Amino acid sequence: MDSTVAREQALDAAEELFYGRGIQAVGMDAIRGASGVSLKRLYQLFPTKDQLIEAYLERRDLRWRKRLAAHVEGHEDPEERILAVFDWLRQWFGEPDFRGCAWVNAYGELGATSPRVAAQVRAHKQAFHGYLARLVTDAGRPDALADQLFLLAEGAMVTAGINESAEPAGQARQAARLLLRAPR
The missing domain is CATH 1.10.357.10 (Tetracycline Repressor, domain 2)
Structure with missing residues (x-):
């Protein structure tokens, strides 16, 4: 998956989940699941x-x-x-x-x-x-x-x-x- 596409997918998922549920209630695994971006790739894009x-x-x-x-x-x-x-x-x-x-x-x-x-x-x-x-x-x-x-x-x-x-x-x-x- 292209880095730009993966980044946008991760940000789309983060926005929906963080805004909808609250930042502290959402872990990186939930972002992975909602975005379809692997956890490894997610941490490459956003180390923290x-x-x-x-x-x-x-x-x-x-x-x-x-x-x-x-x-x-x-x-x-x-x-x-x-x-x-x-x-x-x-x-x-x-x-x-x-x-x-x-x-x-x-x-x-x-x-x-x-x-x-x-x-x-x-x-x-x-x-x-x-x-x-x-x-x-x-x-x-x-x-x-x-x-x-x-x-x-x-x-x-x-x-x-x-x-x-x-x-x-x-x-x-x-x-x-x-x-x-x-x-x-």
């Missing part, structure tokens, strides 16, 4: 489980941010782009396999003991915050608004995961709209 977790979070981050940007870029008005973030979150929260934020979940499980996981989580959150900051700048709004929007979005992610509901995105969107209507 931490490296597999890191690769899973990194790949998921790229896809997540790409999907968000594609949705937001469908809007021309800079303020509507900000609100579109919350519309996209609502769609994501409504997906049948939604289990909350993969990075918050990973940090909750391993952030205190795995510097690699903590670094991946911080990088993802910083990238998301940076994206919101660019949207805020494009809308001609004060920089502090990005911090407020970030907290709204993050709170919605955690609440949606716990409550198994897409509604927190709508509530966060309403709050974001109020912040956008506030005097500059």
Whole structure:
């Protein structure tokens, strides 16, 4: 089996199992079984489980941010782009396999003991915050608004995961709209 194909199969299995069951509940043998990649090959590709977790979070981050940007870029008005973030979150929260934020979940499980996981989580959150900051700048709004929007979005992610509901995105969107209507 080609290394690229084996790597993708292993990452597909890791993502499904880690996100669906939790990272600590899934061993390398389960990844082997779900991916069809031999245990020997799996360890050649990812010598440690931490490296597999890191690769899973990194790949998921790229896809997540790409999907968000594609949705937001469908809007021309800079303020509507900000609100579109919350519309996209609502769609994501409504997906049948939604289990909350993969990075918050990973940090909750391993952030205190795995510097690699903590670094991946911080990088993802910083990238998301940076994206919101660019949207805020494009809308001609004060920089502090990005911090407020970030907290709204993050709170919605955690609440949606716990409550198994897409509604927190709508509530966060309403709050974001109020912040956008506030005097500059």
